[in-house]
Amino acid sequence: MARDTRDRIIAVARDLVHGASLAEVSTEDVCRAAGVHKGSLYHFFPSKEALGGAVLEHNWDMMRAVLDEAFADDVPPLDRIDRFVTSFVRMLTLMRERFGVTPGCPLGTLVSEVAGHGDEARAQAGRVLNGWMGYFATAISEAKGRGDVPEDIDPSTAATRVLALMQGLALLAKAHDDPDLVLLARSDIRLLLRASR
Amino acid sequence: MARDTRDRIIAVARDLVHGASLAEVSTEDVCRAAGVHKGSLYHFFPSKEALGGAVLEHNWDMMRAVLDEAFADDVPPLDRIDRFVTSFVRMLTLMRERFGVTPGCPLGTLVSEVAGHGDEARAQAGRVLNGWMGYFATAISEAKGRGDVPEDIDPSTAATRVLALMQGLALLAKAHDDPDLVLLARSDIRLLLRASR
DNA sequence: CGCAGAGTTGACCGATCAGTCAAATCCTTC
């Protein structure tokens, strides 16, 4: 029951945070929704901030699973990015059906809120974003090796651009309540990379 | 003293919100910092949400001033976008010096938070974003007329892409505490528009 | 001046906040 309770608290907190900020969700909300008492929450997490960090970590695990699936190397590297965008949009669409509103990026919105909460929180945020960028950078580097992308493209910088584009589109998607806006990323990324295919 | 007090409340609230979310700032924080009593705040604003809306409106006014200056038609249309990006980065840098942390986009972060607060708030968010996009769309349309941008570019869609890119870069800038990241937008935008100059 | 309405005061409300704690219960291991 132990791990189960901890996981349930995180899952419930994650659900409540979607469409709202972490600050808008109280520990009592979380406990009520998880069917758990305050003492249990504070048995597993030293503070509300720590719970927020755990939620971010949980979302990063989810995202990494999606990334690992999309970036399997059975298709050309740039196609993997396309495949990820498609999965990402599908994820947003599912969340929209489930919560009634289009959420922003599950990582980006949390990262943005947490970035002002002290150094350790910002370090976690940076680690997550860099981890994500790594997937893009690797694929872009490989695309360069194949000649799909010009030699003068720096994979790390290009990955930053790609990630930024997706984050921004996710924000607009949330504001306009339309996940499909993010699909624009697929063609944009080819343009940003000056890709030949 | 009347308008003065109202403006001071908005200005203080705007300052406190930077680097934090609206939900993290209490009305008491705002009153204390503005040297004003609760009753005064609620004399001018019917609710905390209304204050949030006023802050968003205030930030939109500021941004519009920057936009109007940058989009003066004394340079080619795409150069106006460059000029805006530069001003935008300068704004972020100033705010970083003033508050100690890099804020996200003053509009984007508020829009993102407010988007889940009911229909009227979302409508305001959409209106602000569309207003912003309008500047880009007009410039892109004009660039098309001059042949700087291919005929098949749809100004409205392209403007969405440009805005998304800037929002995403601003988010990364906040997470990495480095406003200059947004400067990447200048070259990216040319690529997104397949601009010939 | 006198008056009316805008602006301001400061105390106050009930609700809710994050967090605590000692006692009860569960689970594992011997």
Add this chain to the structure above:
DNA sequence: GAAGGATTTGACTGATCGGTCAACTCTGCG
């Protein structure tokens, strides 16, 4: 089945939350 740690309970705290209110002061106008 006893021991002992992990987990859960449920009541509790002091602070703070958004918001209200009646009374007070200021200001512009006839």
